[in-house]
Amino acid sequence: MNFFDPTSRYKEMALLEHIEKYEQTTQKEMSNKIEASLSMVNTYLDKLESNNLIVREYKSTKVVHYHITPEGIKRKNYLQITYIKELMNLYIKGQDSVSHFLQTIKDKGFKKILLYGAGEVAEIILDIINSQNINIEVIGLIDDNTSKQGHTIKGIQIYDNSYINELNHDGLVITSYAFEEEIISKLKKLNYKKNKIIKYFDI
Structure with missing residues (x-):
């Protein structure tokens, strides 16, 4: 385990x-x-x-x-x-935590989001949005792994970060724990607005 x-x-x-x-x-x-x-x-x-x-x-x-x-x-x-x-009890607690996170960012006005990091966290977020009918739309997934780009998770397209500014969205959620700082550095180089960045592991 x-x-x-x-x-x-x-x-x-x-x-x-x-x-x-x-x-x-x-x-x-x-x-x-x-x-x-x-x-x-x-x-x-x-x-x-x-x-x-x-x-x-x-x-x-x-x-x-x-x-x-x-x-x-x-x-x-x-x-x-x-x-x-x-x-199952642990899973329910985890679901509640993710649901609370999504409700928090929704209340802050983020209703169309990108998820940066096409991994387990992104997949769980997509599952909970779909199963609980949370009024947040995931416009796309961003990932730097070229083997993932062009594929989909739960029907959502995976892009490289050059597409970020072309996709209509309110905010971007960093869903990678290991590469969070590296992703922030890349977003700075893209002149991405800091107030649109949401760190999943900070909330």
């Missing part, structure tokens, strides 16, 4: 899922799956077995097969539902 450190419950769920799919898995594979040491994997397996969630079948001194029990399946299903619920 790129953002969260997996908790013990997440690792338990991941192990149960893995064992259900791959009964002949190895501890090395399980170690890679949950990003834990072999000794930690052993600790998890001992706990799962003591709770009657898995059983170990010893084929030889070196070969072990793992089987999830009916109780293990119930536990896995419970953990999956809990995990999905927490992700």
